[in-house]
Amino acid sequence: MGVSTSGECNLPTRVRTPAYRNLLLMHDLDLLSSLAHRLPGSAARTGGRAMMRSWLALGLLAGCMGDVGAVDQPLDPGALFDQTDESDSPETIPIDEEETGDPPLAYALVGHKARVTAQSGLHLRTGPSTSYAIILTMPDGAEVNVIGVSGGWNKVTYAGRTGWASATYLHTEAPTGAGGTAVDAAIMRAQSGVRFSYHWGGGCWDPGSTAYGACYGNCPNCTHAGRWGADCSGYLAKVWQVPGSIALTTCSHPYSTYNFRYTRAHWSPVARSSARRGDALVHHENGAGHIFLFESGDGWGWMRAYEAKGCSYGIQHDTRMASRNYIAIRRNGF
Amino acid sequence: MRRLLLALGGLALVALAALLLGGRSRALARRAPRATPAARAPAALAPAIAAPGRGASPASAAVALRGAWGARPGEFGRRRDPESNPEAPMALAAGAPGELAVLDQVNRRVQRYRGGRLLAILEVGGDTAADLALGPEGRTVVLDRLADRTVQVYDPSGKLLSALPLVGPGVDEGGDTTGVFADDEGVYVERQHGSSVRVADVNGNADPNRPELLGRPSRDGRLLVQAEIAHRAAGECLLRATDRPSGRLAWVQRLRAGQPIVHILMLDSDRRGNVYLAADVGSENGADFAIVDERVVVARFGLDGTPSGRLELPPWPAAEETLRPMAVDDEGGVLVMVPQEGGLQVLRYLFP
Numbered sequence: 001m002g003v004s005t006s007g008e009c010n011l012p013t014r015v016r017t018p019a020y021r022n023l024l025l026m027h028d029l030d031l032l033s034s035l036a037h038r039l040p041g042s043a044a045r046t047g048g049r050a051m052m053r054s055w056l057a058l059g060l061l062a063g064c065m066g067d068v069g070a071v072d073q074p075l076d077p078g079a080l081f082d083q084t085d086e087s088d089s090p091e092t093i094p095i096d097e098e099e100t101g102d103p104p105l106a107y108a109l110v111g112h113k114a115r116v117t118a119q120s121g122l123h124l125r126t127g128p129s130t131s132y133a134i135i136l137t138m139p140d141g142a143e144v145n146v147i148g149v150s151g152g153w154n155k156v157t158y159a160g161r162t163g164w165a166s167a168t169y170l171h172t173e174a175p176t177g178a179g180g181t182a183v184d185a186a187i188m189r190a191q192s193g194v195r196f197s198y199h200w201g202g203g204c205w206d207p208g209s210t211a212y213g214a215c216y217g218n219c220p221n222c223t224h225a226g227r228w229g230a231d232c233s234g235y236l237a238k239v240w241q242v243p244g245s246i247a248l249t250t251c252s253h254p255y256s257t258y259n260f261r262y263t264r265a266h267w268s269p270v271a272r273s274s275a276r277r278g279d280a281l282v283h284h285e286n287g288a289g290h291i292f293l294f295e296s297g298d299g300w301g302w303m304r305a306y307e308a309k310g311c312s313y314g315i316q317h318d319t320r321m322a323s324r325n326y327i328a329i330r331r332n333g334f
Numbered sequence: 335m336r337r338l339l340l341a342l343g344g345l346a347l348v349a350l351a352a353l354l355l356g357g358r359s360r361a362l363a364r365r366a367p368r369a370t371p372a373a374r375a376p377a378a379l380a381p382a383i384a385a386p387g388r389g390a391s392p393a394s395a396a397v398a399l400r401g402a403w404g405a406r407p408g409e410f411g412r413r414r415d416p417e418s419n420p421e422a423p424m425a426l427a428a429g430a431p432g433e434l435a436v437l438d439q440v441n442r443r444v445q446r447y448r449g450g451r452l453l454a455i456l457e458v459g460g461d462t463a464a465d466l467a468l469g470p471e472g473r474t475v476v477l478d479r480l481a482d483r484t485v486q487v488y489d490p491s492g493k494l495l496s497a498l499p500l501v502g503p504g505v506d507e508g509g510d511t512t513g514v515f516a517d518d519e520g521v522y523v524e525r526q527h528g529s530s531v532r533v534a535d536v537n538g539n540a541d542p543n544r545p546e547l548l549g550r551p552s553r554d555g556r557l558l559v560q561a562e563i564a565h566r567a568a569g570e571c572l573l574r575a576t577d578r579p580s581g582r583l584a585w586v587q588r589l590r591a592g593q594p595i596v597h598i599l600m601l602d603s604d605r606r607g608n609v610y611l612a613a614d615v616g617s618e619n620g621a622d623f624a625i626v627d628e629r630v631v632v633a634r635f636g637l638d639g640t641p642s643g644r645l646e647l648p649p650w651p652a653a654e655e656t657l658r659p660m661a662v663d664d665e666g667g668v669l670v671m672v673p674q675e676g677g678l679q680v681l682r683y684l685f686p
Binding site: 200269290298316317318321 | 413414415417420460461462480481507509511512527528546566594596597599618623628655
């Protein structure tokens with residue numbers, strides 16, 4: 001069993017799953033990152049960064065990581081630090097989110113493959129921001145598996161390693177027949193509604209406007225101020241463009257949560273365990289209901305959602321739990 | 335004649351006894367509703383609570399507190415507006431046995447209890463708070479991640495000490511955050527059930543550096559813990575503990591739930607350093623995709639990662655969203671919020 005006081009890390013069990021290896025890999029990369037940041041003078045930002053990381057790596061691999069070698073595919077110490085960075089490759093400067101202030105228009109599809117679209121390569125980092133250490137640089141055209149998303153960053157696996165890369169430079173290869181473009185467009189519509197107010201019975205907003213509106217009280221006896229806003233079902237219908245194409249600025253509310261839950265006009269139920277980006281989770285019981293757009297899942301099986309949450313909240317992008325009362329539905333053609 | 339008198343006397347005695355007993359019962363029945371829910375001492379498991387699911391281990395539980403839906407002291411707010419997200423208390427936090435707090439965000443407050451009695455009510459600014467933590471010296475920390483996007487620190491009297499901006503280095507979006515934590519070292523917010531960001535010191539002063547931690551801090555201060563689903567269909571979760579002082583991996587363990595994982599519900603610890611992981615498990619019915627055979631598996635791991643117990647509890651029973659439906663107190667009691675038609679119960683389960 002593990003011993004925390006001696007500095008040794010004995011694995012409690014012999015584990016064979018890739019997820020376990022990724023966990024260990026991520027842990028030690030995170031660890032190296034955190035240790036590097038604690039160094040005096042912030043050595044991680046100097047030209048000696050690679051050397052410092054190598055020292056840390058050797059020290060760790062001699063101790064904790066030595067036991068990691070007990071897993072089926074021992075980690076190659078050198079492989080952890082073969083990244084290209086400022087000191088390693090002065091001729092090419094791999095891009096990253098640092099070179100652009102533009103947020104990605106659409107994230108890569110979680111659960112699918114994507115390709116790097118950056119001529120000078122793209123950093124794979126230990127976390128979803130530039131403050132995290134660089135694991136390596138992925139070349140232009142490299143194929144990655146997208147396994148998560150966090151605010152403009154994708155969690156990906158590449159060459160057996162797991163890390164984070166700017167979603168701006170990852171191009172999703174839409175699965176055959178899955179209508180990736182339509183899903184991307186739906187996500188973009190959902191993003192464009194964030195910050196607008198909750199408007200009971202409403203379903204319109206102007207992405208170019210900052211007149212978000214406001215809601216007061218408890219609906220349906222609530223008061224709405226402003227022109228734009230939506231409730232949960234009005235928002236979802238507009239994001240999904242059901243029953244048909246309609247401008248976001250044209251106010252409409254064609255379906256309620258009852259319709260989404262119990263009818264199959266332009267959608268069908270799917271297994272929650274197979275829910276994918278662009279699906280919706282809906283519940284309706286005893287006259288009350290809610291629906292939200294599913295973007296991705298996190299490590300706990302919670303959901304990244306776009307939703308017109310309620311009067312006090314407005315339209316939000318958040319991580320949430322959905323109880324068994326919710327079922328998953330998929331728009332026809334997604 | 336004498337027999338007749340004796341018989342009549344006996345009947346009179348029986349009637350008198352019945353009258354007295356009945357009267358006492360009625361008196362008890364009248365008295366019961368007068369007792370405020372918050373003032374009620376923990377009692378035996380209420381019969382309304384569903385029995386643990388299939389294959390469950392025996393789990394003893396007591397009602398830690400109970401309150402009706404409403405806005406009076408000791409009651410809890412519930413919001414079930416049509417076409418919006420249903421809400422009941424989003425979170426609870428526990429300290430010493432009997433000491434717990436419920437985030438009653440619909441009523442814009444935190445209610446703190448000791449021994450089942452309502453101890454204090456803290457007014458919080460809005461009705462959109464999502465999580466809370468009990469800090470040292472009686473402080474309460476509240477996370478409003480979506481509307482105000484602040485971390486609020488209150489002193490024991492309910493005075494707001496600070497309201498820190500949530501979004502900043504390490505937190506790009508308020509909706510990314512999945513919990514708030516407080517200990518002797520500071521105040522932290524967790525991002526997408528992964529790493530945590532220290533946002534303030536123990537007094538609520540903002541930390542400009544906002545360093546990251548490899549997980550959420552354990553109550554004894556020795557570990558940082560993280561969990562994730564390793565294999566949903568196979569019912570496996572991984573739990574990783576980092577030795578906090580050294581930053582080195584302490585141990586990795588797995589929870590085999592025996593059924594597909596729906597989601598993880600809790601990762602917490604007690605004062606002795608035991609770590610608790612709870613996963614909601616269930617199978618999807620192929621016909622209508624309903625989740626069936628649902629239950630919550632709670633596993634306990636010792637300071638060195640040794641598995642030391644397992645409970646099986648009823649699942650979260652309602653559509654209401656929750657961020658922290660379960661918590662562990664200092665002594666290892668597992669507290670679970672149970673929203674019901676009449677109100678909210680908090681049950682305390684003990685490992686056998």
